[in-house]
Amino acid sequence: MNFSLNEMEATAKRATRGAGYSWGQAEEASKAARWLCAQGLDGAGILSSLLERGLASDPATHRPGQIDRLWQGEEALCPLSAGPLLSDAAHLLKTSPIEMRNVAVPALMLPFARHAARILNEALTIEIDTVQNVVGEDWLMAPDSLPKTAHTVVVSRGGAPTATREQETRAYPDPQDWDMLNRYAHRTYAPATEESRLLGAGSGLSDND
Template sequence: MRSLSEIETTSKRASRALGYSWGISEEVGKSVRLLEMFNFEGIKNLNEYLNEKKDKKFENLNLINENNECSEFSYCPIILGVSFLDQIEKIEKIKTINFSKIAYPLLFLPFLSRSSEVIGKKIFFKFEKNEFLLNINVNISTNLLNKNCPNIANNVEVKILENNDNFTEQDWKSLYQLSEKTFVEETESLKKGAAGAGLTDND
């Protein structure tokens, strides 16, 4: 079994060999490592994309807006991912971002996961019937498990989710009332033994 370190290094070098800068190649290495760690087919998708890139053009998107329409070719998932990560604080204010077509969307996924960690919020990623929930770079939930991810994602939607409790106020109050049974009632002996008790003020 290949180590995560081997996966990251080889992915970085392969990306550099295909013309990406060392800086971007390092980001690719980190991203593929993350995919494999979360049990997604990072190596497979990167290998297929880099081989396809030899003979096919992909569009770079450097400035991300609310609605992003590619002119002719699908967006490069790597340049798009780096741009998204770099601009996440601005993108966070937009809330919902749309892309017309992204090549190899699985390669875009780890950049979203890392962006989620930067802003401390969950990110929802959807195209066709495929859904992903990225949780602060700790885990990724999806309905795509044990299925091959498509090589092209059409009508892509990315949502920045606000942090909300996953329970009702009534559930919280009920649980809190139970927790109060562990509180120790304050007595005179506790007051005397509390921090600062018995100290003499010499001023």
């Protein structure tokens, strides 16, 4: 099973919205999932893992309480809250690393670290528990899989990759993950009405004579 990166992005966007996130967060999630797939990582599975956590039901408890010191929330940090903040607060890395605690699905932080690297025009190291990942604007050094929850995530300036991931032009999701994304995506579809069914069927009820 494989899909274009455009298909991956479109499905991820609707799935994230269907899971209860805002359209803005859905946009961020879809671009993040696409970028992970382009890096040869399991973007569909990574996003599915997050959506299954149900964090969108109480977003306030899953975002950092402050960004001028240790980033942590009342509950596990959601990468769709912490990630965009990392991009917006990239300037803070000029003075010290950013440390986060209890991060759900930390692999989703990698695309946002890439945005921060682009803003700063330099590589960044993102340490997920004991695993070091290095990201630049157009490349990534990371293992094939990362933990579903990280006790500590530390983002700092600099880093030299020993090897970067090969780029992919298509997404290769696991069928179960793809089905799950589509189930969430279907929640965004408006239910059919009698009028829409008739119009969609081309019944010819309108008289143009």
